[in-house]
Ligand code: SF4
């Protein structure tokens with residue numbers, strides 16, 4: 001048995017099913033119902049893949065949140081990236097971004113139309129291209145949550161120290177705690193607990209969720225991505241509800257420290273500062289993003305290339321915004337599995353491997369329509 005198998009053990013999963021049933025009954029006997037949100041796209045994917053919802057008692061609902069960085073990127077950002085590509089800049093992006101709809105088109109279609117758009121697994125690709133093509137401007141699409149910022153900034157740090165002149169970032173960095181605060185404040189949502197994003201937590205630390213527990217009474221559990229991690233996480237959330245006491249339970253201590261990763265935090269603080277940014281389907285959330293500090297403006301694609309990211313136009317029939325807030329399940333979008341499927345995504349939630357719609361289509365719905 002390898003390390004991963006230990007977290008997928010079926011006997012242990014069966015025991016969690018029994019425990020969750022007992023706790024769920026105890027909670028129901030108190031008249032309780034609980035809605036927990038898994039924030040992270042990787043949790044969403046694992047929950048769909050391992051049919052975790054089948055393990056939940058009737059008194060517990062698990063909804064997906066805005067935890068996929070691709071899904072929450074505003075269409076106006078895609079529009080700006082396409083415009084830069086059409087101006088002759090070399091665009092470098094993580095692969096999932098290629099098929100995300102902007103207001104009118106996608107990066108994949110722009111590449112077919114002649115734009116030089118490279119998909120990459122690592123930001124270092126942008127640095128290599130900048131060195132290989134000193135006569136061209138390279139723009140890296142810097143999207144992501146706290147997890148992705150540090151590797152992107154490490155690449156930028158190398159470029160700055162090496163005085164690479166032709167590399168910029170089009171930033172759309174987003175922060176998890178402010179969006180969770182916005183979801184808690186939404187009167188239409190009633191979230192009782194967060195299954196906190198594992199990798200983000202490794203950077204920001206488990207303590208970052210304390211205000212949600214201490215001030216808002218929302219249960220928080222930091223959990224890993226394996227099925228037993230998630231089941232254990234749900235058990236922890238339910239136990240907090242039954243005890244009537246919200247706290248931050250770090251069940252992923254094999255990776256996450258209370259204070260997070262100080263080195264990554266210092267790198268982020270050095271290059272970036274908070275800004276109000278727009279989330280696809282959720283609108284502008286105060287101080288929910290990070291942008292380059294003014295002293296690093298020469299690495300900022302917007303100021304360097306005289307471009308401002310404008311709000312984009314959403315497909316009016318796509319309900320990604322409601323999916324990202326956990327208000328509806330993907331199958332409740334009338335386009336799910338009909339006009340919108342992984343081969344022909346109409347919204348980012350169907351594009352991304354971490355998107356709720358894509359995960360539900362691939363695993364939960366068996367790839368068939370509603
Ligand atoms: S970046 Fe990490 S924490 Fe965020 S959705 Fe992806 S896997 Fe989850």
Ligand code: SF4
Pocket residue numbers: 317318319320321323330333334335336337340341345346347348349350351357
């Ligand atoms: S099914 Fe497609 S159109 Fe509907 S919410 Fe999901 S991604 Fe958007």
